[in-house]
Amino acid sequence: MPRLRKILPACFAVVAAFSVTGPSSLAVAPNVRGRITGQEKIVPDVYAEAARPDAKRWSWREPSPAVAAQFRNLSPLVSREIVLAATNSAQNPAATAPILVRVTGGRTNPATLVVTPDTQIQFRNDDPFPHKLFVVGQPGWNGAMDPKAVREWKAPSGQQRIEFRDEKFPSVRSYVVVDPQVVQTVYPTRENAFAFALPPGDFVVKAFFGGKQVGKPIGVTVKDHGTAEIKDPINVSEGADSK
Amino acid sequence: MILSRIWYVVLAVVAAVSFYLVSLAVGQYNRQVSSASDEELKGDTQVVNWALQIDARRRLDSLILGSVDESVKKALKAANGKEPVPAPSRDEGKKGLLAVSEKLPVDYKFDALFVVDREGRVIAQTGFDGATSDFELGGYPAVFDGLHGFLRDDTWVLDNRIVRVVVRPVEDEVGQPPLGAVVGFKNVDTDFCRDLAKRTRANVAFFTNGNRVAQGAQEGFGAGAFDDLSGELSRLATDDAFKTSGRTDVRPLGPKKDASAIFSRLPGDAGEGGAGYAVVRQKVLMSSFTGFLSNADDSDKKNVSYIAIGSILLFGIVLGILFSFLEHSRPMGELKRQGERLRRGEIDALQLPRLSSGFRAIAQNVNFGIERIVEKGGGAVRKPADLESILGPVPAQPQMSAFSFPMPEPSTMGPLGASAIGAMGGNGAPGFPQPAPGGAQMMPSPAASAPRMAPPPPKAPSPVGSSPQMGNIKPPVPKSAPQFADLAPGPSLESLSAEPEEEQTRVGAAPPGLLDAAAGSTPPPAGPPGGLGMATPAAGFPVTRDVKPASATGDPPEWKGVFEEFVKTKRQCGEPVDGLTYEKFRGTLSKNRDALMQRHNCTRVKFTVYVKDGRASLKATPVRD
Numbered sequence: 001m002p003r004l005r006k007i008l009p010a011c012f013a014v015v016a017a018f019s020v021t022g023p024s025s026l027a028v029a030p031n032v033r034g035r036i037t038g039q040e041k042i043v044p045d046v047y048a049e050a051a052r053p054d055a056k057r058w059s060w061r062e063p064s065p066a067v068a069a070q071f072r073n074l075s076p077l078v079s080r081e082i083v084l085a086a087t088n089s090a091q092n093p094a095a096t097a098p099i100l101v102r103v104t105g106g107r108t109n110p111a112t113l114v115v116t117p118d119t120q121i122q123f124r125n126d127d128p129f130p131h132k133l134f135v136v137g138q139p140g141w142n143g144a145m146d147p148k149a150v151r152e153w154k155a156p157s158g159q160q161r162i163e164f165r166d167e168k169f170p171s172v173r174s175y176v177v178v179d180p181q182v183v184q185t186v187y188p189t190r191e192n193a194f195a196f197a198l199p200p201g202d203f204v205v206k207a208f209f210g211g212k213q214v215g216k217p218i219g220v221t222v223k224d225h226g227t228a229e230i231k232d233p234i235n236v237s238e239g240a241d242s243k
Numbered sequence: 244m245i246l247s248r249i250w251y252v253v254l255a256v257v258a259a260v261s262f263y264l265v266s267l268a269v270g271q272y273n274r275q276v277s278s279a280s281d282e283e284l285k286g287d288t289q290v291v292n293w294a295l296q297i298d299a300r301r302r303l304d305s306l307i308l309g310s311v312d313e314s315v316k317k318a319l320k321a322a323n324g325k326e327p328v329p330a331p332s333r334d335e336g337k338k339g340l341l342a343v344s345e346k347l348p349v350d351y352k353f354d355a356l357f358v359v360d361r362e363g364r365v366i367a368q369t370g371f372d373g374a375t376s377d378f379e380l381g382g383y384p385a386v387f388d389g390l391h392g393f394l395r396d397d398t399w400v401l402d403n404r405i406v407r408v409v410v411r412p413v414e415d416e417v418g419q420p421p422l423g424a425v426v427g428f429k430n431v432d433t434d435f436c437r438d439l440a441k442r443t444r445a446n447v448a449f450f451t452n453g454n455r456v457a458q459g460a461q462e463g464f465g466a467g468a469f470d471d472l473s474g475e476l477s478r479l480a481t482d483d484a485f486k487t488s489g490r491t492d493v494r495p496l497g498p499k500k501d502a503s504a505i506f507s508r509l510p511g512d513a514g515e516g517g518a519g520y521a522v523v524r525q526k527v528l529m530s531s532f533t534g535f536l537s538n539a540d541d542s543d544k545k546n547v548s549y550i551a552i553g554s555i556l557l558f559g560i561v562l563g564i565l566f567s568f569l570e571h572s573r574p575m576g577e578l579k580r581q582g583e584r585l586r587r588g589e590i591d592a593l594q595l596p597r598l599s600s601g602f603r604a605i606a607q608n609v610n611f612g613i614e615r616i617v618e619k620g621g622g623a624v625r626k627p628a629d630l631e632s633i634l635g636p637v638p639a640q641p642q643m644s645a646f647s648f649p650m651p652e653p654s655t656m657g658p659l660g661a662s663a664i665g666a667m668g669g670n671g672a673p674g675f676p677q678p679a680p681g682g683a684q685m686m687p688s689p690a691a692s693a694p695r696m697a698p699p700p701p702k703a704p705s706p707v708g709s710s711p712q713m714g715n716i717k718p719p720v721p722k723s724a725p726q727f728a729d730l731a732p733g734p735s736l737e738s739l740s741a742e743p744e745e746e747q748t749r750v751g752a753a754p755p756g757l758l759d760a761a762a763g764s765t766p767p768p769a770g771p772p773g774g775l776g777m778a779t780p781a782a783g784f785p786v787t788r789d790v791k792p793a794s795a796t797g798d799p800p801e802w803k804g805v806f807e808e809f810v811k812t813k814r815q816c817g818e819p820v821d822g823l824t825y826e827k828f829r830g831t832l833s834k835n836r837d838a839l840m841q842r843h844n845c846t847r848v849k850f851t852v853y854v855k856d857g858r859a860s861l862k863a864t865p866v867r868d
Contacts, residue, residue, distance in 0.1 A: 050384030056489055056510050057384060059296045060303055060396045064412045064421070067392030071420035074391050077362060077381070105363050107382025128373030129402035147373075168400065170515040171383050190324060 030195035032086070032220050034230030036188050036207060038237030039082060040075045044111075045210055046173050047074045076209065078188045080107075082236055085114040086196050086203040086220070087181040094118035098152065101174065102126045103133070103145065108164070108174040112208050114185050117157040117178055123164075124150045131172070136163040161211045175211025192233075198222045207234045214240040244601055246566040254559070265532040273528045280503060280526040281493045287445035288490070288505045288522040294443045295407075295509075295520075299396035302427060303409040305351045309425035310411040314339025315358050315367075319413055319422035322366045327376070336367025343425070344369060350438075354406075355428035358413075359386055361421070371428065380426055383512065385410045389424035398431075398511035400451045400518050405431035405509070432457050446525075449509075450476055451518035460523075468523050471496035472504060479506055479517065489514065501528050574602040581606070798829050799847070805832070805861070808852040812859035839865050 050057045051074065063072050076082060098120035102109040104127045113121065125131050125145035133143025133151065143151050143164070155162070155178045166172035183203060188194045196205070200222050207215040215234040222228060309315055318336030322328045336358040344356055355370035363381010368374050380386045385397035389410030397408040407429040412421035429435065431449050436459030440447050448458035448469050453476045458469050475494055485491045489508035496502040502525040508514040527538060581593045592613060593606035806828045810820050836848040845865035853860055 047384050047387050050512075051388065056508070056514060057512065058395050058397055059299045059510050060394065061388060062394050064392050064394055064414065066414040066417055067412055067421055068418045072392035074387065079362070102377070104377060105365075105379025105382040106384070106386070107363075109379075126375065126377045126379075128371075128375065128378065168516060169383075170512055171387075 030197040031222055031226070032196035032198055032203070032205070032228045032230065034084075034194055034205065034218070035233035036078065036082060036084070036192050036194065036215070036236050037233040038215070038235040039078050039192060040073055041237035042076060042209060042214070042240045043074045044076050044081060044173075046171050050171070078192055079190060080109050080187065081111045081209060082214075083110065083112045083114055083185050083187055083208045084194050084196075084234070085177075085179070085185045085206050085208060086183045086198055087179065087206060088183055088201060088203050089181060091180045092116050092183055094155070095120070098122045100124060103131050103166075103172065106169055106171040108172060110187060111173070112175045112177070112211060114177040114179055114182050114206075114208055115155050116180050116182050117155055119155040119178075121153045121155065121176065122150050123153065124148070131169065132167040133164050133172070133174075134167060136165055138162070163211060175208075177208055177211055177213075196220075200224050205230065205234070207236050209236055209240055212240070214238060244570045247563075247570050250563055250566045254563075262532070265535070269529045269532050269534070276526050276528060277503075280524050284493055284503055284505055284522060284524040287443065287524060288507055290443045291439065291445050291447055291520065291522050292507065294439055298439075299407065299409060302351050302353070302407070302429060303394055303396055303411065305347050306353075306409050306411045306425055306427050308346050309340065309343040309356065309358075309427070310413045312339040312343050312425075314342060315413055315425060316415055316422060318358055318366050319360055320415065322360045322364070323362075323422065328360070328364060328366055333367050337369060340367055340369045340425075353427035354430045357426040357428075358423060359390065359426055360423045361390055363387070363390065366423070383408075385511070386424060386426055389426070390421060392421055396511070398509045398513040398518070400513045400516055403452060403454065403456060405449050405451055405456055405513055405518055407431060407435075408511070433459065435459075446523045447520055448472055448523065449518070449520045451513065451516065453477055453479075453517075464523075465502075465525060468496055468502040468504075468525055471502060472521055472523070475504065475506070475521075479519075482506075485519075489519075496523065499528070499530070501526055570599065574599040578602050578606065798833060802829050802832055802850070805850045805852060809859055809861060812852050812854060816854060816857055816859050818858060835863055839863055843867075 049055055051061065053061075063069075094116050099113065099115065099122065101113070101121055101123050103123055103125045108123070115121070123133055123143065123145065125147055128147050130147065130149075131143070131145045133141075133145070135141050135143075135153075141153060143153075143166075145151055155176060157180075158178065159180065160178050162176040162178065164172070164174040164176070184196055184198060186194045186196055196203075198220075203220045203222060205218045205220055206213050214236045215238050218230055218232070218234060220228050220230065314335050316339075318332045318334075318339060321335065322332035325332070340356040340358060344352065347353065353370065355368060357368045357371070357374075357380060358366040359380050360366050363379045363386060365374060365378045365380055368378075381390060383397065383399070385395045385408050388395045389412050392412050393410075394412070395410050397410070399406045399408055409427045409429075410424050413423050413425055415422050436447055436449065436457045438459070439445075440459035440461060444461060446458075446460040446464050446468070448455050450456060450472070453473075455469065455472060455476075458466075460466065460469070475496065479485050479491070482491050485506060485508065491506040493503050493505055496504055502523055504521045504523040506519055506521045508517075508519040513519075529535065529538070577597055578593070581590065581597070584590045585593060592610040595603045595606055595610075598606050803825065806825045809828070810823065813820050813823075832850060836850075839845065839848045843865040845867045847866050849864045849866050851862040851864065853862060
């Protein structure tokens with residue numbers, strides 16, 4: 001119990017800071033904790049492409065001699081690009097409140113979302129210049145945004161993967177995974193930890209990166225009391241595209 | 244006028260060839276200029292590309308001032324992992340950036356500088372007033388690379404502005420991940436383009452989203468060529484070379500194609516969006532050969548050999564004047580002089596040999612006109628004898644069995660037959676040129692080289708027949724003068740009547756039978772009774788006498804009868820017979836007979852009296868036994 005007293009505030013902080021408003025928004029203490037690993041072995045596609053010499057995306061690109069080689073890998077910013085989703089076998093309803101996605105700095109924040117069908121997503125332009133998002137393969141949605149403008153998009157029904165891009169900035173690539181079985185999603189901390197606050201029941205924790213599921217799904221049973229600790233970290237490099 | 248005409252042809256050919264050569268030169272010049280311009284344009288494009296790379300490299304190197312700045316490091320250390328970014332960190336970061344900006348070389352100062360923490364958040368910035376506290380840069384690949392320990396450049400398009408970006412990681416301790424990165428912006432604006440154009444000596448324009456955003460050119464470059472880029476920019480999206488290799492081929496610009504450009508894609512994110520730069524070069528093309536004149540400058544004009552031009556001009560003028568003098572002025576002057584002499588009465592007609600061919604024909608016509616006027620005025624003109632009118636037509640085939648020897652060319656036979664006339668004519672035939680009897684000057688004629696047969700005279704008003712070959716006007720001769728004298732090559736009728744011939748003494752030696760026959764005591768031996776072979780003049784049938792060589796004088800006895808018939812016929816025709824004696828008559832017949840016999844190798848010649856055009860005429864017919 002003393003240990004629980006120490007962990008609970010931290011879990012609340014994690015959930016408050018990084019959880020996206022999910023299908024079952026819980027304001028209770030987190031009861032499922034875990035970690036991810038292997039993030040240093042994965043690279044977002046957009047940066048891998050931009051680093052290739054034949055992509056003609058740069059004139060000069062060279063490693064800084066003062067930076068150790070182990071730090072010179074283009075690992076993703078886990079707090080924005082890797083998402084963990086707790087799913088069950090039910091058809092969960094859409095989120096009651098729209099999910100805010102900031103468009104700034106050459107990417108979206110977060111870059112990957114997992115939502116239930118009919119969930120509203122709001123794209124807000126936080127750059128001082130315009131953006132123009134579009135859905136790959138699904139024309140018709142107007143994603144042009146002046147600074148501070150907001151564009152809403154509604155997740156379709158069914159299970160599918162949606163990719164957003166920006167006509168003006170090729171580095172912007174956002175992925176929305178639509179899954180009706182999603183109960184709650186969280187983003188890891190800078191220390192690669194995550195925590196769910198789930199109702200009692202059986203859940204499967206999945207990791208997503210670049211719009212794709214990575215790592216092995218892990219089953220979790222949540223009871224009325226106690227916290228489930230996922231002992232083995234989810235290796236997000238498993239199932240992901242090799243570097 | 245042949246020389247003048249040839250000269251005109253030569254001038255026309257020279258002008259045409261010159262125009263052709265100049266036209267070829269225009270095409271070759273344009274092709275060479277275009278080829279050279281294209282090569283230079285490719286070189287310019289490569290130079291601009293290198294200049295942009297060097298600029299990025301130097302800016303990247305200069306940014307090391309920011310990556311090692313203590314204020315920047317301090318700001319990043321304080322901001323990393325903090326939410327929100329502490330205000331002191333922002334202030335410290337801005338302080339560091341200002342210090343870095345001050346230290347940068349003038350040529351490589353940035354328009355904006357940023358300090359970015361590990362998560363990509365902008366901690367501090369200078370020169371980018373639009374940035375908010377939420378502004379981030381960490382998602383751009385260049386910044387992402389910088390945050391992961393790479394030095395890198397990039398090009399972005401921010402709201403239709405092209406920005407050159409360089410990023411350097413900020414390291415605190417060796418072996419540790421970067422604290423963050425410093426980012427430098429350099430706007431591609433007019434100043435940047437001018438500086439780039441100055442360094443590369445090229446004309447450069449940057450474009451994005453199908454619009455030109457900045458340009459820089461050398462002095463003297465027409466800005467209109469940049470305006471012509473707009474049409475090409477819209478076609479870049481469909482250009483395969485631009486999409487695959489990032490560079491187009493040389494493209495002509497403008498309606499006159501007097502400029503060309505190569506479009507290159509900018510490296511970086513901007514290039515992904517179609518942004519790039521165009522290097523433009525103008526070329527001086529010739530639309531026509533007049534361009535050589537309008538585009539020539541003073542140095543070109545100094546290189547021209549005006550001596551050669553003057554020599555050619557003088558040569559052409561002299562030749563032209565010489566030819567016109569020889570073929571126009573000089574014969575015209577001769578014609579003028581002859582006209583004056585004609586007016587003064589020094590000559591009776593224009594002297595054709597002194598005139599050239601063109602003026603000779605004119606003078607000949609004038610002479611004919613004068614002759615006609617004289618003739619209309621009642622004067623007599625001297626014309627070639629009309630043998631046919633005198634001797635009568637000779638049939639192509641013999642009219643009598645005695646004539647049944649083959650004629651050489653019946654179709655060419657004249658009144659006496661071609662051979663006969665040739666034999667008779669000799670120098671006396673009216674061929675040209677030859678002096679007329681009595682010193683008359685004969686005009687040359689194309690007929691001079693013709694066979695001796697006289698050409699049929701043109702339709703003349705006189706029954707005697709006027710010939711165009713008459714070169715001079717003789718004193719009037721009565722129309723009724725017999726042309727019988729023209730049968731002989733020598734003296735004319737006038738001369739016969741004027742001076743007696745030696746043969747007159749031999750006439751008296753004629754055989755008595757002939758004299759009797761001439762007196763009408765006995766019928767002519769060869770003639771049928773009752774004047775067989777004679778035809779009344781009115782009927783137009785000829786009176787025929789067989790003429791045989793006389794035994795003593797060589798005169799056949801029939802000649803007397805022929806003479807009498809001839810005199811009789813002339814009287815019937817109302818022609819005067821004064822001065823017409825048998826001696827003259829037989830002398831002429833004898834000469835013609837001898838000539839005909841020699842020519843045709845015949846044994847005798849038969850003379851026939853007949854009426855032609857109301858006048859008595861004689862016809863000589865060679866006969867072979």
